[in-house]
Amino acid sequence: MNAGANIEAIYPLPPGQEAMLHACVLRPWPGQFAVQVAMRLRGRVDVNALYTAWCALITRHEAFRSCFSWKSLDRPVRVVRRHVPFALDVSRCVFEAQVAGQKTLRTLVETDRESITDLAKAPLMLVRLVQTAHDDFRMGWTLHHLSVDGWSLPVALAE
Numbered sequence: 001m002n003a004g005a006n007i008e009a010i011y012p013l014p015p016g017q018e019a020m021l022h023a024c025v026l027r028p029w030p031g032q033f034a035v036q037v038a039m040r041l042r043g044r045v046d047v048n049a050l051y052t053a054w055c056a057l058i059t060r061h062e063a064f065r066s067c068f069s070w071k072s073l074d075r076p077v078r079v080v081r082r083h084v085p086f087a088l089d090v091s092r093c094v095f096e097a098q099v100a101g102q103k104t105l106r107t108l109v110e111t112d113r114e115s116i117t118d119l120a121k122a123p124l125m126l127v128r129l130v131q132t133a134h135d136d137f138r139m140g141w142t143l144h145h146l147s148v149d150g151w152s153l154p155v156a157l158a159e
Helices: 015-026 047-060 098-113 152-158
Strands: 007-012 034-042 066-069 077-081 088-092 125-133 136-144
Touching: 034 098, 034 152, 047 088, 047 125, 098 125, 098 136
Parallel strands: 088 125
Antiparallel strands: 007 077, 034 136, 066 077, 125 136
């Protein structure tokens, strides 16, 4: 397959986004510019339906199919992919003690926060669903701030 066949669009970066990308490239540290959203889901969760919904969100919004290119370029660009791989990370962590459970959740959140490091590879996000009891789940969405801003995140969350 042609390497360019999976490219839907290429856009120049606005100044603020370009500055943030330069900060990430020149002075990287784990978790820099990570945005995290946590949700509690109670009751029965249909994992297949949840996966389908996330795939639809990614398909609908090009920001979640975007990555960045800057090497060998005069100016960095945002590259929108037609298709990106997506996996819903599902874990079952029914905790015996609430304190131990909170530490485990914090560790997962911090691990997720530090996991988005390759800005040239879309998607710049991950979603984790953790079952903490029979009918109690925590869903975490970690994404890079280059992908969303204060205006677009609420739109995606509403969907």
